[in-house]
Amino acid sequence: MKKPKAPKAAAAKPRFFTSSVSARRFLFRGLLVPMVIWLLLFLIIPYLQLLLYSFWTNGKFTIQHVLTLENYMKFFTSGTGTNRPVLVLLDTLRIAVIVTVIAIILSYPLAYFINFKVQSPRAKQSLYMLAIIPLWISYVMRAYSWRLILGSSGILNALLLWLGVIHEPLNVLLYSDVSVIIAMVHIYTPYVLMPMYTAMEQIPRNLVEASKDLGGGKIFTFFRVVFPLSLPGVITGATYAFALSMGDFLAPSLLGGATSSTKIANIVQQQFGTSNNWPYGAAIAVVIFLVVISVLAVAGKIEKHFSKLDPEGGKTAV
Amino acid sequence: MIKKKSLSSGLIITLGILVLVFLYFPVAVVFIYSFNSDTINSFPMGGFSFKWYGSLFQNRELMTSLLNSLKVALAGTAIAVIVGVPAAYGMHRVHFPGKQLLNRIVILPMMLPGVITGIAILAFIQEAGIRQGMGAVILGHATFLLGTVLPQVYTRLRQLDKSLEEAATDLGATEVQTFFQVVLPNIKTSIIGAALLSVTLSMDEIPVTYFLNGTFTTLPIKILGMTRNNFSPEVNAICSIILILSVAAIVASVAMNKKEV
Amino acid sequence: MKKSNWIRAAALLMTVILASGLLAGCGGGTTSSGAQAAYDWTKTDFGGAELNLLVWEQYADESFVKPFEEKYNCKVNATYFASSDDLLAKLKAGGGDTYDVVSPSGDMAGYLVQAGLIDKIDTAHISGWTQIPDVFKQDDVVIDGAVYGIPYTWGPDYVIYDPADYPNGISSWKELWDDKAAGRLSLHDDVSNIYMIGQMLGLDKTDKSAIYNMTDEQLAYAQEQLTLLNKNVVKYWAAGGELEDLFMNDEVDIAVGWPSTWKALVDAGLDLKWCIPEEGCTGWFDRLMIVSGSKNYQLATLWIDWCTSAEGQALTSKVTTFSVSNPEAAQYMTEDEKEIAMVDTMYDMFDSINFWSYVENRAAYNDVWTAVKTTK
Numbered sequence: 030m031k032k033p034k035a036p037k038a039a040a041a042k043p044r045f046f047t048s049s050v051s052a053r054r055f056l057f058r059g060l061l062v063p064m065v066i067w068l069l070l071f072l073i074i075p076y077l078q079l080l081l082y083s084f085w086t087n088g089k090f091t092i093q094h095v096l097t098l099e100n101y102m103k104f105f106t107s108g109t110g111t112n113r114p115v116l117v118l119l120d121t122l123r124i125a126v127i128v129t130v131i132a133i134i135l136s137y138p139l140a141y142f143i144n145f146k147v148q149s150p151r152a153k154q155s156l157y158m159l160a161i162i163p164l165w166i167s168y169v170m171r172a173y174s175w176r177l178i179l180g181s182s183g184i185l186n187a188l189l190l191w192l193g194v195i196h197e198p199l200n201v202l203l204y205s206d207v208s209v210i211i212a213m214v215h216i217y218t219p220y221v222l223m224p225m226y227t228a229m230e231q232i233p234r235n236l237v238e239a240s241k242d243l244g245g246g247k248i249f250t251f252f253r254v255v256f257p258l259s260l261p262g263v264i265t266g267a268t269y270a271f272a273l274s275m276g277d278f279l280a281p282s283l284l285g286g287a288t289s290s291t292k293i294a295n296i297v298q299q300q301f302g303t304s305n306n307w308p309y310g311a312a313i314a315v316v317i318f319l320v321v322i323s324v325l326a327v328a329g330k331i332e333k334h335f336s337k338l339d340p341e342g343g344k345t346a347v
Numbered sequence: 348m349i350k351k352k353s354l355s356s357g358l359i360i361t362l363g364i365l366v367l368v369f370l371y372f373p374v375a376v377v378f379i380y381s382f383n384s385d386t387i388n389s390f391p392m393g394g395f396s397f398k399w400y401g402s403l404f405q406n407r408e409l410m411t412s413l414l415n416s417l418k419v420a421l422a423g424t425a426i427a428v429i430v431g432v433p434a435a436y437g438m439h440r441v442h443f444p445g446k447q448l449l450n451r452i453v454i455l456p457m458m459l460p461g462v463i464t465g466i467a468i469l470a471f472i473q474e475a476g477i478r479q480g481m482g483a484v485i486l487g488h489a490t491f492l493l494g495t496v497l498p499q500v501y502t503r504l505r506q507l508d509k510s511l512e513e514a515a516t517d518l519g520a521t522e523v524q525t526f527f528q529v530v531l532p533n534i535k536t537s538i539i540g541a542a543l544l545s546v547t548l549s550m551d552e553i554p555v556t557y558f559l560n561g562t563f564t565t566l567p568i569k570i571l572g573m574t575r576n577n578f579s580p581e582v583n584a585i586c587s588i589i590l591i592l593s594v595a596a597i598v599a600s601v602a603m604n605k606k607e608v
Numbered sequence: 609m610k611k612s613n614w615i616r617a618a619a620l621l622m623t624v625i626l627a628s629g630l631l632a633g634c635g636g637g638t639t640s641s642g643a644q645a646a647y648d649w650t651k652t653d654f655g656g657a658e659l660n661l662l663v664w665e666q667y668a669d670e671s672f673v674k675p676f677e678e679k680y681n682c683k684v685n686a687t688y689f690a691s692s693d694d695l696l697a698k699l700k701a702g703g704g705d706t707y708d709v710v711s712p713s714g715d716m717a718g719y720l721v722q723a724g725l726i727d728k729i730d731t732a733h734i735s736g737w738t739q740i741p742d743v744f745k746q747d748d749v750v751i752d753g754a755v756y757g758i759p760y761t762w763g764p765d766y767v768i769y770d771p772a773d774y775p776n777g778i779s780s781w782k783e784l785w786d787d788k789a790a791g792r793l794s795l796h797d798d799v800s801n802i803y804m805i806g807q808m809l810g811l812d813k814t815d816k817s818a819i820y821n822m823t824d825e826q827l828a829y830a831q832e833q834l835t836l837l838n839k840n841v842v843k844y845w846a847a848g849g850e851l852e853d854l855f856m857n858d859e860v861d862i863a864v865g866w867p868s869t870w871k872a873l874v875d876a877g878l879d880l881k882w883c884i885p886e887e888g889c890t891g892w893f894d895r896l897m898i899v900s901g902s903k904n905y906q907l908a909t910l911w912i913d914w915c916t917s918a919e920g921q922a923l924t925s926k927v928t929t930f931s932v933s934n935p936e937a938a939q940y941m942t943e944d945e946k947e948i949a950m951v952d953t954m955y956d957m958f959d960s961i962n963f964w965s966y967v968e969n970r971a972a973y974n975d976v977w978t979a980v981k982t983t984k
Binding site for chain 1: 355356359360362363364366367369370371372373374376377380388389390391430431433434436437438440441443449451452453455456457458459460461462463464466467468469470471474486487489490493497522547550551553554558566567570571574582583586589590593594597598601
């Protein structure tokens with residue numbers, strides 16, 4: 030692509046690069062084609078294949094190409110009491126929601142703090158980076174460290190005992206839903222922080238100033254100006270936390286206890302590992318897919334509603 | 348640097364700092380325990396020793412896995428950028444039905460449990476006759492990294508002042524010139540940011556890698572294996588080193604950007 | 609103009625296809641048996657070839673990998689699996705392209721052979737074969753006279769306990785359900801816990817294989833009992849290292865585990881003992897096998913030869929504390945090592961363990977186990 034730096038004046042544009050409308054269309058479609066092909070080959074077809082697997086039968090040594098609904102039947106009807114796969118899915122949903130809510134509660138003040146309470150841009154950038162840096166430590170390593178912190182002979186118990194807050198170590202902290210939630214919150218908070226921070230960053234400061242100048246107090250400004258404009262970021266962050274928690278099989282297996290180490294993603298993973306039942310695993314995967322897509326659709330609608338306040342991502346005049 | 352105003356300000360500041368403490372407590376634990384003289388981590392720490400920082404470089408498998416992860420991260424990110432950036436530009440300039448759909452599809456791997464994407468791609472490569480190994484892993488990573496690069500770059504493109512591009516064209520620039528000289532410089536930071544995030548995500552990816560790797564070990568898989576089988580604080584040590592290097596890199600880049608900010 | 613961009617797009621598409629073509633190594637399909645080729649058995653230089661093992665933890669320790677690598681100028685890579693089904697899934701996904709040698713336990717060995725995933729072994733080239741007692745050579749891996757697996761190591765899944773809490777260990781598995789063990793117990797995250805219930809029912813007194821073929825009723829009972837046990841279990845360990853972690857951090861007083869875990873903890877300074885309850889215990893007998901379609905048939909044979917030779921067995925036992933299948937290994941072991949591996953009492957020990965066998969209805973066992981872990 031060696032073109033002369035200065036644009037050519039007037040006539041004689043190379044035939045190669047005209048700017049007719051239809052020509053442009055082809056140019057830009059050409060740019061898209063590689064990605065579309067890549068996605069088709071390595072994403073869409075695989076997912077569709079998985080869908081197909083979910084309707085096949087599991088044989089003794091290999092998968093039989095015999096269509097059946099038994100995998101879905103197994104998912105929706107097998108088990109008794111709390112071990113029904115559907116209930117495991119709901120339980121995982123519950124955990125995902127808890128993790129999402131806590132992650133938001135933690136990220137919001139931090140995002141707000143960095144955006145509005147810190148003045149120097151360099152400090153802002155540094156603090157923001159600081160909040161993201163934990164992502165650079167291996168997930169497994171971080172989860173593993175929580176064992177040392179939350180164990181019955183661990184750091185937190187030692188601290189609480191020393192402070193006299195408790196007299197017996199708290200056993201419920203580790204190898205339970207508690208530790209699974211804590212670890213997930215810890216790991217997904219940076220993912221929630223990022224879009225939240227970006228959204229807040231784009232709130233025009235003059236809006237905030239104007240609101241204060243016009244007599245709105247801090248509380249009013251926050252609830253009527255800052256918060257609504259930051260919501261799209263909150264929702265994006267929430268969807269990340271939710272989706273990632275739903276699919277997390279590591280935190281439960283590393284930090285879960287006897288009955289809290291098997292979430293729906295673990296069951297899926299087992300079908301492709303220990304239980305060796307690919308069709309059933311594929312069926313569960315399809316169900317999870319539909320659940321997450323539905324939640325995303327709802328979140329998308331909510332975000333759209335709030336984005337109406339600010340259609341150009343921060344460039345609209347009030 | 349910090350505006351001290353009132354009670355509510357103080358509250359926000361306190362909360363913010365508490366959250367940072369929560370985020371960093373395990374990081375500190377990881378770092379401190381890299382000096383554990385015991386082989387297995389327990390509280391209180393057995394003793395102080397630097398030995399793991401020495402022995403980790405002798406750990407052939409660990410070093411290989413680190414190198415493998417770097418290769419995959421760079422290759423995957425490169426593919427995602429080469430394929431994704433032009434695509435983002437294409438999406439930005441052309442209106443076509445299904446744009447929304449394309450946006451949604453590309454982030455699917457991020458939104459779905461990694462196991463699903465991993466097994467889907469595994470099933471596919473088996474049918475396609477592609478072996479498990481580095482190639483398959485790079486393929487898998489590039490696929491989900493597109494979901495990091497495309498949305499970020501596309502969002503940034505949409506924020507660009509359209510009049511810039513129009514002005515360039517009015518002045519006689521060709522499409523190519525417009526892209527390379529007007530658009531690209533303005534989205535540069537966004538591409539770099541997306542690329543950095545991509546490398547980060549790829550270096551710590553487990554579910555997709557787990558199903559595609561065969562005998563090709565990456566760092567996070569090796570670490571997972573070590574926490575299960577032959578643990579030693581070498582894991583703490585290597586994580587600490589990566590952390591320190593990352594922090595150094597960021598400090599350096601922030602210092603360099605001093606003028607631009 | 610349009611042409612150039614279509615050309616560009618086409619070129620990119622071509623690259624993508626070419627790339628995937630390159631990635632497509634020799635995909636599945638070569639079912640030629642390595643056993644049928646002719647080899648020069650005096651060869652000792654394999655030019656840096658890579659031998660890929662798919663084995664239980666510790667079966668690729670430096671102490672016996674290095675001498676082999678040096679002797680044959682090759683490189684040994686190991687992938688570990690956490691359970692027998694895990695082995696199956698990895699093997700099915702990777703096949704002979706990815707792995708050369710596998711070490712299944714008795715519950716999978718026969719199955720793998722029947723599934724056509726394993727290649728014949730020419731025992732003429734396994735020096736330890738004649739030294740291994742017949743009683744260890746189980747026929748689930750012999751088909752039409754052809755041998756598919758060589759006995760490697762074996763051991764019990766026994767009880768590891770802290771004598772401070774259990775001065776005499778436990779005499780019956782039933783004691784695990786006592787309140788005394790509340791929140792202080794750990795078991796293997798594996799269907800083998802169902803076998804334990806079978807032993808408690810006394811099913812294997814007359815027929816050892818009964819616990820691997822439990823009826824639906826018996827399985828339902830097992831599920832019920834194991835669900836009750838959940839309240840005592842702190843965590844189910846998925847790999848030896850996790851159990852070590854639990855003991856080191858004083859989270860458990862009693863557990864079902866492997867001798868290698870017990871030894872590692874004792875070496876780390878903990879005072880722990882082991883015992884086998886009156887109902888007996890289950891155990892595993894691992895075989896070394898060559899994967900069908902392996903690219904390194906000869907090297908794989910040599911590896912198995914090394915591992916089952918007297919010296920190789922001694923080295924393996926030293927690292928793992930597992931019992932050996934080649935009694936000649938004794939000459940290379942110290943008295944301590946022999947005691948830990950129970951070399952002198954090996955036949956008695958062998959008789960007292962109910963070794964994992966193939967479970968026909970494995971799907972049902974898996975379902976029971978998953979149900980136990982998800983019943984709150």
